[in-house]
Amino acid sequence: xxxxTIFLPNDVQYLIITFLDNDDYGTKFILYKYLxxxxxxxxxxxPILWRRPxxxxxxxxxxxxxxxxxxxxTLIPFQINxxxxxxxxxxxxxxxxxxxxxxxxxxSVKSWLSKEGYKIxxxxxKRIDTWDYLMNSVKTVIWxxxxxxxxxxxxxxxxxxxxxxxxxxxxxxxxxxxxxxxNVNILSGECKEKLYKNSIExxxxxxxxxxxxxxxxxxxxxxxxxxxxxxxxxxxxxTFNISQMSFRSNLTVLSSLRDTQSTTLTCFFASHVHFNKAxxxxxxxxxxxxxxxxxxxxxxxxxxxxxISRASFRLNKLILRHNSWYxxxxxxxxxxxGQSLQSITLYDNFSSEIIRKVHKHCPNIKKMIIYIESSMxxxxxxxxxxxxxxxxxxxxxxxxxxxxxxxxxxKLPKSLQHLKYHGNLTSIDVFSKFFELCMIPLDTISxxxxxxxxxxxQYISVISEFAIRVKSLKxxxxxRRAIPxxxxxxxxxLKKELEKQGVDLRILFxxxxx
Numbered sequence: 001x002x003x004x005t006i007f008l009p010n011d012v013q014y015l016i017i018t019f020l021d022n023d024d025y026g027t028k029f030i031l032y033k034y035l036x037x038x039x040x041x042x043x044x045x046x047p048i049l050w051r052r053p054x055x056x057x058x059x060x061x062x063x064x065x066x067x068x069x070x071x072x073x074t075l076i077p078f079q080i081n082x083x084x085x086x087x088x089x090x091x092x093x094x095x096x097x098x099x100x101x102x103x104x105x106x107x108s109v110k111s112w113l114s115k116e117g118y119k120i121x122x123x124x125x126k127r128i129d130t131w132d133y134l135m136n137s138v139k140t141v142i143w144x145x146x147x148x149x150x151x152x153x154x155x156x157x158x159x160x161x162x163x164x165x166x167x168x169x170x171x172x173x174x175x176x177x178x179x180x181x182x183n184v185n186i187l188s189g190e191c192k193e194k195l196y197k198n199s200i201e202x203x204x205x206x207x208x209x210x211x212x213x214x215x216x217x218x219x220x221x222x223x224x225x226x227x228x229x230x231x232x233x234x235x236x237x238x239t240f241n242i243s244q245m246s247f248r249s250n251l252t253v254l255s256s257l258r259d260t261q262s263t264t265l266t267c268f269f270a271s272h273v274h275f276n277k278a279x280x281x282x283x284x285x286x287x288x289x290x291x292x293x294x295x296x297x298x299x300x301x302x303x304x305x306x307x308i309s310r311a312s313f314r315l316n317k318l319i320l321r322h323n324s325w326y327x328x329x330x331x332x333x334x335x336x337x338g339q340s341l342q343s344i345t346l347y348d349n350f351s352s353e354i355i356r357k358v359h360k361h362c363p364n365i366k367k368m369i370i371y372i373e374s375s376m377x378x379x380x381x382x383x384x385x386x387x388x389x390x391x392x393x394x395x396x397x398x399x400x401x402x403x404x405x406x407x408x409x410x411k412l413p414k415s416l417q418h419l420k421y422h423g424n425l426t427s428i429d430v431f432s433k434f435f436e437l438c439m440i441p442l443d444t445i446s447x448x449x450x451x452x453x454x455x456x457x458q459y460i461s462v463i464s465e466f467a468i469r470v471k472s473l474k475x476x477x478x479x480r481r482a483i484p485x486x487x488x489x490x491x492x493x494l495k496k497e498l499e500k501q502g503v504d505l506r507i508l509f510x511x512x513x514x
């Protein structure tokens with residue numbers, strides 16, 4: 001009996017399609033194919049694809065087709081080869097954009113001009129002024145069009161360095177009002193106010209244009225007064241990331257953060273920052289803090305441990321990476337986090353004492369990212385993870401192609417579902433031995449090699465044999481760069497065998513896609 005055809009209402013179809021709105025390139029590829037189902041699907045999918053497009057020369061050409069007469073007029077002196085008498089584009093693509101990364105636009109404009117035959121002549125010490133003017137003119141009209149059309153820009157990434165140049169002096173409160181993420185990189189050695197006056201003016205005016213920022217990343221020690229003003233005007237900042245901030249400036253910035261955002265701030269990231277007693281006291285006053293990341297920082301000493309122990313926050317995620325202080329400071333953070341800690345990242349200095357203390361104070365860890373740069377701590381590390389009965393995800397970053405990594409296979413807890421390996425796949429014997437000894441019914445495996453000097457099918461064969469044995473593997477993530485452009489017959493057979501076992505082969509475009 002033939003089943004009747006079921007027609008879903010348009011609003012239900014729309015909800016299903018918008019549910020696929022994410023940054024995964026695989027999903028975007030699928031959505032692109034669905035463009036051609038019918039008009040309604042096309043109208044639903046185009047805004048999704050153009051919210052966060054991968055800016056390249058083709059996107060620049062499409063944006064140029066959306067210019068109005070006044071904007072096109074400024075390009076006439078350059079005799080730029082734009083299609084004449086073409087019908088207007090089917091959609092106003094510029095109005096859908098939600099994420100602006102200035103460096104991507106700059107690179108793509110240069111790429112588009114090169115493809116159109118405009119040679120951008122450069123010397124090691126400068127770029128030819130005529131071509132500078134040409135590039136700036138194209139960037140200006142695109143920026144003007146985006147400020148005119150955009151309805152809802154949620155993220156801006158601004159970089160003030162000599163290679164990027166300044167942004168146009170055009171802002172739209174309507175476009176920027178809904179801004180949620182603001183990233184700014186100010187390289188102090190190159191930044192001169194007269195060269196970046198428009199960018200700096202945007203920093204000054206941003207508190208008036210948008211008061212709903214959720215995430216701020218500020219890289220650089222210049223203009224701390226502008227950062228303080230920006231922090232103080234926001235209504236509910238959730239994530240703050242500070243890097244390369246000078247010793248004098250960070251106290252002022254941290255004080256404004258505590259005084260105005262302590263009730264909403266949940267994530268604090270610091271990189272290359274020098275702390276002292278006053279600054280760690282301020283961070284300790286961020287009582288809603290859940291995530292703390294300290295990378296390449298300095299200044300803390302064991303005498304500050306009592307301040308850390310009295311902090312009002314309760315962490316569930318802690319990242320400590322290459323900090324220049326005694327390991328007992330790290331211990332103080334772990335002891336403070338205690339049983340609430342669920343995610344941990346250690347890039348170095350996980351000595352036997354660190355492992356014992358964390359094992360004692362933090363038994364509820366569900367996700368662990370560990371950086372292995374020495375094989376001497378492998379036994380202690382294995383004992384540690386074997387006792388973590390709630391561990392769900394383990395990420396191993398193996399920078400040295402550690403020959404003893406297989407010793408961890410027998411120590412993995414039964415709760416583990418996702419294993420991710422990021423390292424040098426140089427020894428098939430070590431890799432094979434690891435999965436021979438692993439008896440845990442893993443749900444997901446992710447392989448993200450650092451180098452690519454290996455035989456692809458050998459490693460896939462090991463995973464295939466593991467999938468047949470444990471009968472639990474559902475997903476295998478492989479780095480896009482690790483997958484061959486053209487599969488060989490033997491590799492295709494292995495792929496079919498994985499699919500036969502019910503394993504979904506997925507692509508990792510970036511380290512964090514899984």
